[in-house]
Amino acid sequence: MKLSSRIKSVSPSVTLAVTGKARQMKADGIDVVSFGAGEPDFPTPSFICAAAKAALDAGDTKYTPKCGADLKAAIVEKLKRENNLNLAPENILATFGGKQALFNAFQVLLNPGEKVLIPAPYWVSYPEQVKLAGGESVFIPTGPEKGFKITGEDIIAHAGDAKILIINSPCNPTGVTYTPEELADIANAVLQTDLIVFTDEIYEKLIYGDTRFVSFASLDERLAERTLTFNGLAKTFSMTGWRIGWVAGPADVVKAMATLASHQTNSPAGFIQAGALAAYTDPAAAETVEAMRQEFEKRGLHMHQRLNAIEGFSCAEPTGAFYCFPDVSARYDKVAGSLEFAGLCLEQARVALVPGIAFGEDRCVRLSFATSLEQIDKGIDRLEEMLKRA
């Protein structure tokens, strides 16, 4: 069948492809170590599952006429308590994951050809979602030499007639988190332009060392009317498969997104929302999230040390999310770039990692530390052996 040119312009997610291939190799009996995963390896906390089960048992299985009023109220509270943001229910929309929130926001804001500034490296879905909305991505290059961060100056230099700027801190794939001062510099630059800001804060709870997290929109009250904050429960509460996320932003944009969703998916299921509500309101939540964060911190430090001990690898210490993003280009003697390097690692070392080119940075590869310390050691031992043989 003849597919639309719209879908033909879009590439499938490389990260999902890598994890899928590793999963298939495992199913075929091959002992693969996978650093591909973009999801926590912990089970969803039991109090969240219990709340969803109770909602199921109570018959919360119909369309959700309440449009998520309880959950919206809990998100409003969460934003006040943790993010220093004062918003109302009409500023919130619950979605099928952070992914749908971002997708629909591009759909309701972009006219054909309108530009979106994306710091590179970037999360794989941003440019594809921009394309699907008819927009055009303008990349702001960073790279290891700039610590993978943009500055206010970069924004002024690239703003032109762009409509939207994306900020993702902590960042997938780099593991980098902007300091409050760096964000303030970006905010000052943004206020000199007409840019709308999409701040993707899905990794806000996964920060390490003395890193501090601030919500971009809380930096200056003038930002509220031009900022959309994206978040979700997938990474913080190990709920990737539940498909629940949300957006917080100006009421007119949120209303337009709800109109779009009304012809698309409606609201997330009632029992899913009940689980999310428990995540934001149960007193056990903070302690559970902190235990997972501590475990990620241990793993991240360990992976970072081991990667930097490999000749030709150079890796910044991750300050957030659960990724190391080493520059491995010094070891590209026999390969053309990150795609071939990742292919070699899978074939020869049976280690799955994601080529940096998928994120717009061919010098690097992404390794997720959402896996056990044993798997981290096993995988890095294998990479070392492979590279010694090379």
Ligand SMILES: Cc1ncc(COP(=O)(O)O)c(C=O)c1O
């Ligand atoms: C940077 C970033 N934003 C958004 C998402 C979307 O997450 P979800 O749709 O699972 O809530 C992800 C997931 O990988 C991500 O890494």
